[in-house]
Each structure stands twice: as C-alpha cells, then as structure tokens.
Amino acid sequence: YLSTIPEGPPDAILGIAESFKSCTDPNKVNVCVGAYRDSSGKPWILPSVRKAEERMLKDDTVNKEYAPIAGDGRYVELALRFAYGNEMDLGSVAGVQSLSGTGACRIGGHFFARFAPKPKGLDRLPIYIPNPTWGNHIQIFKECGLDVQRYRYYDSKTNALDYDGLIADLKEAPDGSVILLHSCAHNPTGCDPTLQQWKDISDLIKEKSHHVFFDSAYQGFASGDAEADAAALRLFVKEGHNIVLAQSFAKNFGLYGERTGTLSVVCNTPEERSAVMSQLKLIIRPMYSSPPIHGSSIVKTVLEDEELTKEYYANCEEMADRIGSMRRRLVEVLKEVGSTHDWSHVTSQIGMFAFTGMSSDMCDELTSKYSIFLTRDGRISLAGLNEGNIEYVAKAIHDVTDG
Numbered sequence: 001y002l003s004t005i006p007e008g009p010p011d012a013i014l015g016i017a018e019s020f021k022s023c024t025d026p027n028k029v030n031v032c033v034g035a036y037r038d039s040s041g042k043p044w045i046l047p048s049v050r051k052a053e054e055r056m057l058k059d060d061t062v063n064k065e066y067a068p069i070a071g072d073g074r075y076v077e078l079a080l081r082f083a084y085g086n087e088m089d090l091g092s093v094a095g096v097q098s099l100s101g102t103g104a105c106r107i108g109g110h111f112f113a114r115f116a117p118k119p120k121g122l123d124r125l126p127i128y129i130p131n132p133t134w135g136n137h138i139q140i141f142k143e144c145g146l147d148v149q150r151y152r153y154y155d156s157k158t159n160a161l162d163y164d165g166l167i168a169d170l171k172e173a174p175d176g177s178v179i180l181l182h183s184c185a186h187n188p189t190g191c192d193p194t195l196q197q198w199k200d201i202s203d204l205i206k207e208k209s210h211h212v213f214f215d216s217a218y219q220g221f222a223s224g225d226a227e228a229d230a231a232a233l234r235l236f237v238k239e240g241h242n243i244v245l246a247q248s249f250a251k252n253f254g255l256y257g258e259r260t261g262t263l264s265v266v267c268n269t270p271e272e273r274s275a276v277m278s279q280l281k282l283i284i285r286p287m288y289s290s291p292p293i294h295g296s297s298i299v300k301t302v303l304e305d306e307e308l309t310k311e312y313y314a315n316c317e318e319m320a321d322r323i324g325s326m327r328r329r330l331v332e333v334l335k336e337v338g339s340t341h342d343w344s345h346v347t348s349q350i351g352m353f354a355f356t357g358m359s360s361d362m363c364d365e366l367t368s369k370y371s372i373f374l375t376r377d378g379r380i381s382l383a384g385l386n387e388g389n390i391e392y393v394a395k396a397i398h399d400v401t402d403g
C-alpha cells in the first residue's frame with residue numbers, strides 16, 4: 001500500500017521555512033516564520049531565560065521525572081497569572097500545560113467537540129475563525145471534528161479591520177457556535193479591534209450564546225507590555241464569559257522549540273473546574289501522556305522570581321521595540337528606494353508581522369527572483385529584518401509592486 005500514498009502538500013508556513021534552509025543564495029532572507037531574530041539576524045535566547053536555565057542546572061532538586069498528565073501545576077498557576085492578571089481568582093479555572101499554542105488549540109478543540117452542545121439541527125459544532133487567520137488553525141480544528149467556518153476580519157481595500165463584516169458574520173452564525181479570537185497582535189494582519197469594539201463584540205457574543213476561544217500567542221508583542229496586551233481577554237472574563245484560552249510562550253519567551261503553553265477553561269465553580277480538569281486529562285493522556293518539562297521549568301523559574309520577572313519584561317520590550325523600529329524603517333526605506341505606494345497600513349499594524357497586501361504572485365516573484373522567503377498571503381515577519389538586509393528587501397518589494 002505504501003506505493004499508493006500520494007505526496008502531501010508542504011505546510012504553508014513551515015514548508016517555506018524548509019525551502020529557505022535549502023536555498024544557497026548568499027543574499028537569501030527569511031521573513032517567513034514568526035520567530036524573533038536579533039539585529040544581526042540571529043535567534044535570540046532571552047538573558048532572563050538563560051539565567052533561569054543556569055539556576056536550573058545548579059538546582060539539585062531538579063530531575064527528569066515525568067510531569068503529571070496536566071503538567072507542572074506551579075508552572076500552570078504562574079502562566080495563568082501572567083494571562084489573567086493578579087486580580088483574577090483562579091479557583092474556578094481549569095488549566096493544563098500544553099505543547100505550545102498548537103497543542104493548546106488541539107486540546108481546546110477536542111474539548112469543545114466533546115462537550116459543547118451542537119446548535120439545533122447541526123451534526124457538528126461550528127467554530128468560526130477569522131479570515132484570514134494563522135494557517136494552522138484550519139487543520140487543527142478540522143482534526144478535532146469541528147465544522148470550520150470563517151468570519152470576515154480584514155478588508156484588503158482599506159487595509160484595516162472589517163469590523164462591520166465581523167459583526168455581521170458573528171450575528172449570522174448559529175447561536176452557540178465557537179468563536180476563535182486572537183487575543184492580541186492578530187496573525188497575520190497585525191490589526192486588532194479597539195477596546196470599545198472588543199466590548200461590543202463581547203456583548204454580541206453573549207446575546208448569541210456563542211463560546212469564546214481565545215488564542216494568545218503574542219502577549220507582550222503587541223505593545224511591548226504583557227499586561228496591556230491581555231486587556232481583551234481580561235475584559236471578556238470580567239464580562240462573565242466562560243472563555244477557553246490557548247496560551248503560547250513560544251514568541252514572548254523565545255521558547256519556540258521548547259513547546260511551552262497552557263490551555264485553560266474559565267469555569268463557574270471549583271466543582272466544574274474539577275470535572276473539566278479530569279476531562280482535559282482524558283484528552284491528553286492518549287495523545288502524548290504528559291508534556292515536556294524543560295520549557296515550563298524555565299517559565300516557572302522566571303515568573304517565580306521578582307528580579308528575573310523584571311528582567312524578562314525588559315527583554316520582551318526590547319524584542320517588541322526592535323520589531324517596531326523595523327516596521328517604521330521598512331516604510332521609510334521603501335520611500336527612499338522610490339516606492340510611491342501607500343504603505344501607511346504597515347505602520348498602523350502591530351505585533352510581529354507586516355501584512356503588506358502583496359498578491360501571491362508578487363510573493364512568488366520575491367522568492368524566485370530575490371530569495372526572499374515569505375508566506376504567500378503577503379505576510380512579512382518583521383523580526384527577520386535588520387539593517388543588513390532591509391534595503392535589499394525594500395528594493396525587491398518596490399520592484400515587484402511598482403516596478
């Protein structure tokens with residue numbers, strides 16, 4: 001049977017990252033994957049993370065035993081504090097450690113598919129995800145058995161949030177659907193609702209008895225301040241939603257390969273919490289038994305220590321600042337190299353990406369002619385830019401857009 005198996009398509013993001021690796025052009029540029037690079041284009045281990053690892057190495061109580069199915073409880077507690085804030089009573093929040101954001105989305109997707117009631121007349125629970133969204137969302141929720149639907153999110157004519165479209169589509173969705181929201185720094189558009197719009201979205205979701213699934217992959221990257229970036233999800237909790245939250249520490253702690261995250265469900269009582277915890281464990285155990293412990297120990301060591309936490313916040317701000325300055329520089333240099341195109345949307349966007357508005361043909365040309373690797377939706381990871389390559393990239397963009 002093996003000879004009958006067809007070749008599968010490469011992944012829309014990680015497949016391009018693989019092509020970048022095998023490209024031999026000395027001028028090649030990787031602005032594909034959302035992974036931070038320092039000003040010389042190198043991956044960066046946060047100094048606070050490095051210090052935490054040094055402490056762990058010297059700590060003879062650290063061992064390599066299995067974590068419990070739900071992960072390291074102390075880590076989960078600190079991680080949830082980071083997301084929900086100091087005011088939050090965590091006594092009714094069911095939280096488990098996850099394999100970063102993807103793993104959290106997967107556990108949450110299975111949880112919804114198993115337990116949330118299907119809207120009347122439907123045989124599968126619909127999940128509405130933004131259009132566009134992080135490409136992997138689609139496959140993850142399909143694999144969970146959910147019916148993946150889209151809501152309008154971005155208007156490519158105005159290069160801004162399609163707020164009216166979003167509201168119309170959430171109204172149109174059958175009552176009791178799951179609504180996936182990016183809690184900040186929307187990937188790929190870099191466009192978030194305002195706080196007032198979040199409040200109105202929250203009211204509408206309540207009216208429609210929809211379920212809220214927040215994906216938080218960029219807390220700290222939108223503004224540089226992790227507290228400020230949690231405003232939307234904290235607002236929903238305050239408004240009484242039983243949110244489900246997928247939390248990733250890949251970007252904001254630079255722990256990409258450590259697969260460190262959480263999945264949590266805001267319940268109404270400690271009894272509900274206990275039942276939900278037991279079910280989350282039943283989802284996890286046959287999937288991968290228990291999570292890896294190195295990344296979670298790092299996050300725990302940092303967040304448990306006041307000084308390391310302070311240093312961590314400064315490290316996170318440093319990354320956000322460098323990305324912000326590359327955002328402004330890209331628009332500046334585009335003008336310098338002669339582009340007359342209006343790029344102002346790039347500077348009004350936030351987070352790790354510039355959603356440029358380039359067509360897939362233009363993206364293909366950037367890759368084939370200039371060895372600049374980006375996703376075919378026109379998304380550029382600003383973290384991949386630095387003073388050494390920004391002019392090369394700007395000239396190439398000018399060539400494929402105005403040339």
Ligand code: LMR
Nearest residue numbers: 013014032033034134187
């Ligand atoms: C991205 O959007 O580039 C990242 O989240 C990496 C990934 O796993 O796709």
